[in-house]
Amino acid sequence: MSADHDRLRSSLRDLADVVEPTDMYDRAVHRSRRIGRREATVGTGAAVLVLGVLASGLWQIPQHKQADVPVAARPQSSAAARPSSVAAPPLRSAKPTRTSASATVPARQRDQGGRPTKKPRPAKPQSRALSDMTGHVFYAERDSRPDVVRMSPDDGAHEVVLRDAPSSVGISPDGNRVAYVSDGTLLISEAGGEPEQVLAGVVAADQAPVWSPGGDRLLIDATELDSAPGILDVETGTVTPLPAGLAAGQHFRWSGDGTTLVYATSYCGLKLTEGDADTSTSVPVLGATQTRDNPDGLAACKPTSVDVTGRRVTVPLQTTGENTTGTDTADTIVDTSTGQLEDLPVRGSVVGAVFDAEGNLLVRTDEDGRRVLSLFGPDNTLKVQATEPESVRDLDLLAYTR
Helix, strand or coil: CHHHHHHHHHHHHHHHHHCCCCCHHHHHHHHHHHHHHHHHHHHHHHHHHHHHHHHCCCCCCCCCCCCCCCCCCCCCECCCCCCCCCCCCCCCCCCCCCCCCCCCCCECCECCCCCECCCCCCCCCCECCHHHCCCEEEEECCCCCCCEEEECCCCCCEEEEECCCCCCCEECCCCCEEEEEECCEEEEEECCCCEEEEEECEECCCCCCEECCCCCEEEEEEHHHCCEEEEEECCCCCEEECCHHHCCCEEEEECCCCCEEEEECCCCCEEEEECCCCCCEECCCCCCCCCCCCCCCEEECCCCEECCCCCEEEECEEECCCCCCCCCCCCEEEECCCCCEECCCCCCEEEEEEECCCCCEEEEEEECCEEEEEEECCCCCEEEEEECCHHHCCCEEEEEEC
């Protein structure tokens, strides 16, 4: 057996001389890569198959309609509960259904550079006769103590209804009464008649007397409310403070249906509140200080009138930081839901705009020195467009009434 063992050991030594070490790591890597290539090939084939099925229309994804989301009734400022009143009827809390009154008057769209796009084509009026305007137009002189003038569309004649107005004035919805403040006393006069003293301790710097749509109440700023805004019942003389959450607001205006209040903030933004709410909703864009939110630096320090639903408001358009002196005449219509500016289908530059209590919009334009009055109905139909009488050319548009 020794000879056999010797021969076996000799054979094993010869075999060991020809065998080379094997790197198992490299083999494992190569195998893994082969498997990966096979899986990628299979995945690609499956994706091609799925795309083919989709293209053939065999795979159908069910379509679901998104539920309509109601528009916030309050131009982006919220509303809250009203504090106990001094004793006067509260604002009506009924919330109207907001249909877009501006459906036929597109809001001003802007390109990426912030520039307004092309204005809409001028509308064709139903009438070009001034006498077809059914209400009265009020103007005020450009003076520190202006005369207030009422113009009758019937013949274009005008009359002074208040001389040397000592404060901002409020014209009643029927056009027959003028409210104003003199030496801290609220006075009301029948147009052209003797004034009646109504309430002492009233100021008008941040809140002109503003009539409710029904003509039975006035928004005022009273010292008995610590110089905060409140509502005066004209018949009883009772004053009700606005909710505490609205105390810092100024230049309040009622919507035509009486359910919404639009007002300005100290930083020249706009807010809205409904019913007897204590909170409000902010109108987007206007007054915002961040460039990303307000690239054009737009501001609205004094709302002057509101449409029926509170969806649109007239304002003297300004820029943030601009002095508000002498800017009581509105020249812009703002959508309170979006903060966008409306381009009206009229020629020339808008130099005055005001809603009446029923939602009609009177627009005053200047085109190469020619003044034109355009009356739009609540549905934005251009009812009348007529040349304005020269006799009121140098006056500012103040109000349009029934």
